[in-house]
Amino acid sequence: MPELPEVETVRRGLKKLLPGREVQSVKTDWPKSLQGSKADVQQFLLGARIEAVHRRAKMLLIELSSDYTLVVHLKMTGQLVFQSDKERFGAGHPTDSLAHKLPDSSTRVEIAFTDGSRLFFNDQRKFGWIRLLPTPELEHLPLFQKLGPEPLDPSFSWQQLRAMLQRRPNASIKAALLDQTVISGIGNIYADEALWGAKIHPTMPIRSLSLVQIKRLHGELISILQLAISKGGSTDKNYVDAKGKKGSYLHFARVFRREGQSCPRCGNAIIKLRVSGRGTHVCPVCQKLKSPRAAKTEANQ
DNA sequence: CACTTGACCTGTCCGC
DNA sequence: TGCGGACAGGTCAAGT
Numbered sequence: 001m002p003e004l005p006e007v008e009t010v011r012r013g014l015k016k017l018l019p020g021r022e023v024q025s026v027k028t029d030w031p032k033s034l035q036g037s038k039a040d041v042q043q044f045l046l047g048a049r050i051e052a053v054h055r056r057a058k059m060l061l062i063e064l065s066s067d068y069t070l071v072v073h074l075k076m077t078g079q080l081v082f083q084s085d086k087e088r089f090g091a092g093h094p095t096d097s098l099a100h101k102l103p104d105s106s107t108r109v110e111i112a113f114t115d116g117s118r119l120f121f122n123d124q125r126k127f128g129w130i131r132l133l134p135t136p137e138l139e140h141l142p143l144f145q146k147l148g149p150e151p152l153d154p155s156f157s158w159q160q161l162r163a164m165l166q167r168r169p170n171a172s173i174k175a176a177l178l179d180q181t182v183i184s185g186i187g188n189i190y191a192d193e194a195l196w197g198a199k200i201h202p203t204m205p206i207r208s209l210s211l212v213q214i215k216r217l218h219g220e221l222i223s224i225l226q227l228a229i230s231k232g233g234s235t236d237k238n239y240v241d242a243k244g245k246k247g248s249y250l251h252f253a254r255v256f257r258r259e260g261q262s263c264p265r266c267g268n269a270i271i272k273l274r275v276s277g278r279g280t281h282v283c284p285v286c287q288k289l290k291s292p293r294a295a296k297t298e299a300n301q
Numbered sequence: 302c303a304c305t306t307g308a309c310c311t312g313t314c315c316g317c
Numbered sequence: 318t319g320c321g322g323a324c325a326g327g328t329c330a331a332g333t
Binding site for chain 1: 303304305306309310311312313
Binding site: 001002003058073074075076077125127128178180187188189236237277278279 | 324325327328
């Protein structure tokens with residue numbers, strides 16, 4: 001569930017909390033959650049200092065002084081939560097805050113720093129992972145090389161979106177938006193929200209999209225992602241930021257998880273479909289299945 | 302080759 | 318109350 005806005009929110013939190021800290025010890029009880037040889041962990045993680053925290057697509061990159069990077073993918077239920085020395089020993093007031101209660105039953109990896117603070121990787125469903133990889137090699141790995149453009153990069157243009165989409169002319173627009181090699185960082189929530197904003201039906205084949213629709217979609221993707229970041233992302237069940245705080249975007253969502261409720265634009269009931277294997281929310285009135293041109297041709301017959 | 306389905310996992314919810 | 322099954326959805330591998 002963590003998509004670009006959630007991962008970006010975590011990054012902004014960790015960026016203020018992690019740089020400068022030195023790794024003292026690492027624990028895991030689930031090998032897939034922390035991938036890397038024992039020797040590499042010993043040599044390049046223990047004793048290393050955190051230099052910076054970056055994001056690429058839905059991945060977090062925690063850059064270490066050893067020229068290695070911890071690459072983190074939260075997948076569905078992953079959390080990266082920082083616990084200060086004070087929180088660890090129960091000082092401070094908010095006893096209901098998540099950081100006070102860690103580790104818990106979903107904790108898969110625990111990284112302790114020399115100053116007594118800790119970073120927890122929690123992941124109920126165990127789909128997520130942390131990989132220890134050499135920093136200079138990252139850009140050459142297929143994992144990164146195949147990724148599509150970052151939608152919030154200032155250079156991301158509608159022409160670029162069109163060019164990437166055209167690589168899959170027969171796919172549905174929803175399937176293409178979820179494809180990380182077409183565009184980075186979009187998941188099920190923001191795909192549905194952006195398509196509603198652009199008034200495009202999710203099953204529409206890319207080849208039948210008009211230029212106007214592509215331009216509208218480009219604008220909607222950017223504005224939805226920016227709005228979601230400003231709300232701290234979306235929390236359905238699990239997602240929290242680096243301090244254990246939930247995101248509030250779903251409170252503002254227009255179609256996602258709102259089947260049966262009325263469309264904020266036209267008042268008709270939102271319906272839920274299944275498109276390329278995913279729950280998909282649409283306004284059947286605002287988001288026409290046929291392009292205006294096809295509908296016109298049909299009307300003339 | 303393009304697209305779909307299954308696997309990876311666990312907690313929650315629904316019907317019986 | 319308990320139990321089985323469907324469902325949630327990011328990504329890769331396997332299948333059509």
